Amino acid sequence: MLDLGRTFLQSVDRAAAATALVDGALRLSWFEWARAIGGVQRGLAALGLRPGDHVLGVLQNRHEAATLHWACQFAGLVMTPLNWRAKPEEIDYALGDSGAKLLVYEAVSQEAVSQSLLARAVVRITVGDVAGDDPRFAQAFAELADPTPLARAEDLSLMLYTSGTTGAPKGVPRRQRAERVAALAHVAQNRYGYGERTLGVMPLYHTMGVRSLLTMALVDGRFVCMPRFDAAAALRAIEAERVSHLYLVPTLYHDLLSHPDFKRTDTQSVRKLGFAGAPMHDALLLRLQQAFQPELFVNHYGSSEIYTFSINQNAVGKPGSAGRAGINTRLRVIKLDSKNPQHVAAPLEEGQIVADLLSDEAFEGYHNRPEANARSLRDGWYFTGDTGYVDEEGDLFVTGRVDDMIISGGENISPVDIESVLSLHPSVDEVAVAGLKDERWGQRVVAFVKARDNVAAESLDAHCRASDLVNFKRPREYVFVREIPKSPVGKVLRRKLVAGEFDAAPPPLPAVPPA
Structure with missing residues (x-):
C-alpha cells in the first residue's frame, strides 16, 4: 500500500502546475x-530527528502547519498537533506523554510555551512574528529540496489528542495506512472529483482538519488555509478561490449563514456540503439547504479513533x-447497560454505539493508557461512548x-431530540439541553436558549407541546444565555451548563398588549 509521502507525489506527478496551497497572498503549486x-x-533531519520521533505543533491552520504535517509523513515522524489555545500544563502533558523531540509554535501560543517547564528541554522552532531567540521556521527550513519518502504505510502518521472531557486527554496514534484509507473513504463518501477545492479551517489538531488536508492530495485539489475562523474572511475565501466543498462543524455553518455578508457573497461554487463533530439541528439543515442548494449534503459521524462510523448522504x-x-466500517447499537458487543438492541431501542476495530480506518489503542483501552476496546469492538x-x-x-443521558423520573432522555424540536422555533438561534439535579425527579430537563429576539419561556413550552x-x-425550565458554551471545534459543553458556567442573558421583556 502507498504511504502518505508517495500519495502526495501522485498529485505532483499528475498536476505539478496546479495550485495546491493558498494562504493569504501565498500560492504554491x-x-x-x-x-x-x-x-x-531536510531541516528536520538536520535537527537530529529520526523516524518514529514525535513533533509537537501548537499552530493555527497556516501554511507552515500544513507543510510541517506533510514533511513528517515523508520523514516517518509522528506529527502530534495540539490546540493552539493550549495552556502551559497541557503542553507539558503532551510533551511528557508523547516524548516529542521538537516543538513548533507561533505568537498566539508563545506565552503558554514560555510557561511550559518541559518546553525548555526540547528543540523549539517559531513560526511567524515571534520575539525571542528560538530559531525561526523560515530560516531553519529555508532550503528547497525534493522530498524523499522514507516512511512506509505501517509507520505511524500522527497522534491526535482527544478533547479530554473526562480526565487527561488520550493520545490516539494512527498509522499512515489508516490515514490514507480514511482519506480515500472521505473522497468516495463525499464524491470528490479531481481539482476539488476546500476551505482549510477545521483545525489540524482535529481529525476533520487532517482529513481535509489529506484528501486534497488524492484529487489534486486546493487547500485554502484559514488560520482562525472568521465568517467574513471565510466568505471572501469561498468566493475568491471558488471553493467547491465545505466540511465544517454545525457551529461554523451557523456563523456563515448569520453573517451579514452572506447574502452579498457569491457561493455558487459550493456544490457539496459535509458536516461532523456534532449533531445539526433541523432548522440549520433547512437553512443550509435553501442557501446553498447543494448537490450533496453529507452527515458524517466518526471519531479520532475510527474516522468513519457512518454517513448519511x-x-x-x-x-x-x-x-x-x-x-470501511461495521457498527451496531447494543444494550445501554451492556459491556458485551453481542447484546444488540432492538430497532428503535436506545443503546450504546459500538464499531468494529477491524476497520481499515481504526486505531489500535490509546498511547500509554491501558485503563482507557480496557474501558473502550472490548472483544474487537470500540465502545464510542455515544448513544x-x-x-x-x-x-x-x-x-x-x-455521560449526557438525562435520567428523570426513571426515564432515559437524550438531549438531541429536544434540541431539534426547539431549534425549529423562529425565535431560537441556538439551544442546548442538559439535566440538572432535582430532588424529586433525580434530574430535570433544562433548555439553555440563545434567542434571536424577545421570546418567553411560555412560547417555547407551547411550541414543544404542539410538537410530537x-x-x-x-423541558421543565428554560434558561436564556448570551452564548452556548462550546469546545474549540464547536461541540456543546454540557458540563459547563450543568456547572453554571455560562453567561446568562437578561430575562425576556413582557409582551406589550395591543393598544
Missing part, C-alpha cells in the same frame, strides 16, 4: 509545495439520521453521549 516540504524534511431527506456504516438507535429502515440516529415530543421529555 503542487511542485512548489513539494519542494517546500522537501526543505522542511441525504442529510436533509432524513434529518437527524447519521445514516449507515461507512464503506443512539437504529430505526426500522436500518438508519442510525445518534442521540448523545452516554413526548411529554416527559419536555
Whole structure:
C-alpha cells in the first residue's frame, strides 16, 4: 500500500502546475509545495530527528502547519498537533506523554510555551512574528529540496489528542495506512472529483482538519488555509478561490449563514456540503439547504479513533439520521447497560454505539493508557461512548453521549431530540439541553436558549407541546444565555451548563398588549 509521502507525489506527478496551497497572498503549486516540504524534511533531519520521533505543533491552520504535517509523513515522524489555545500544563502533558523531540509554535501560543517547564528541554522552532531567540521556521527550513519518502504505510502518521472531557486527554496514534484509507473513504463518501477545492479551517489538531488536508492530495485539489475562523474572511475565501466543498462543524455553518455578508457573497461554487463533530439541528439543515442548494449534503459521524462510523448522504431527506456504516466500517447499537458487543438492541431501542476495530480506518489503542483501552476496546469492538438507535429502515440516529443521558423520573432522555424540536422555533438561534439535579425527579430537563429576539419561556413550552415530543421529555425550565458554551471545534459543553458556567442573558421583556 502507498504511504502518505508517495500519495502526495501522485498529485505532483499528475498536476505539478496546479495550485495546491493558498494562504493569504501565498500560492504554491503542487511542485512548489513539494519542494517546500522537501526543505522542511531536510531541516528536520538536520535537527537530529529520526523516524518514529514525535513533533509537537501548537499552530493555527497556516501554511507552515500544513507543510510541517506533510514533511513528517515523508520523514516517518509522528506529527502530534495540539490546540493552539493550549495552556502551559497541557503542553507539558503532551510533551511528557508523547516524548516529542521538537516543538513548533507561533505568537498566539508563545506565552503558554514560555510557561511550559518541559518546553525548555526540547528543540523549539517559531513560526511567524515571534520575539525571542528560538530559531525561526523560515530560516531553519529555508532550503528547497525534493522530498524523499522514507516512511512506509505501517509507520505511524500522527497522534491526535482527544478533547479530554473526562480526565487527561488520550493520545490516539494512527498509522499512515489508516490515514490514507480514511482519506480515500472521505473522497468516495463525499464524491470528490479531481481539482476539488476546500476551505482549510477545521483545525489540524482535529481529525476533520487532517482529513481535509489529506484528501486534497488524492484529487489534486486546493487547500485554502484559514488560520482562525472568521465568517467574513471565510466568505471572501469561498468566493475568491471558488471553493467547491465545505466540511465544517454545525457551529461554523451557523456563523456563515448569520453573517451579514452572506447574502452579498457569491457561493455558487459550493456544490457539496459535509458536516461532523456534532449533531445539526433541523432548522440549520433547512437553512443550509435553501442557501446553498447543494448537490450533496453529507452527515458524517466518526471519531479520532475510527474516522468513519457512518454517513448519511441525504442529510436533509432524513434529518437527524447519521445514516449507515461507512464503506470501511461495521457498527451496531447494543444494550445501554451492556459491556458485551453481542447484546444488540432492538430497532428503535436506545443503546450504546459500538464499531468494529477491524476497520481499515481504526486505531489500535490509546498511547500509554491501558485503563482507557480496557474501558473502550472490548472483544474487537470500540465502545464510542455515544448513544443512539437504529430505526426500522436500518438508519442510525445518534442521540448523545452516554455521560449526557438525562435520567428523570426513571426515564432515559437524550438531549438531541429536544434540541431539534426547539431549534425549529423562529425565535431560537441556538439551544442546548442538559439535566440538572432535582430532588424529586433525580434530574430535570433544562433548555439553555440563545434567542434571536424577545421570546418567553411560555412560547417555547407551547411550541414543544404542539410538537410530537413526548411529554416527559419536555423541558421543565428554560434558561436564556448570551452564548452556548462550546469546545474549540464547536461541540456543546454540557458540563459547563450543568456547572453554571455560562453567561446568562437578561430575562425576556413582557409582551406589550395591543393598544
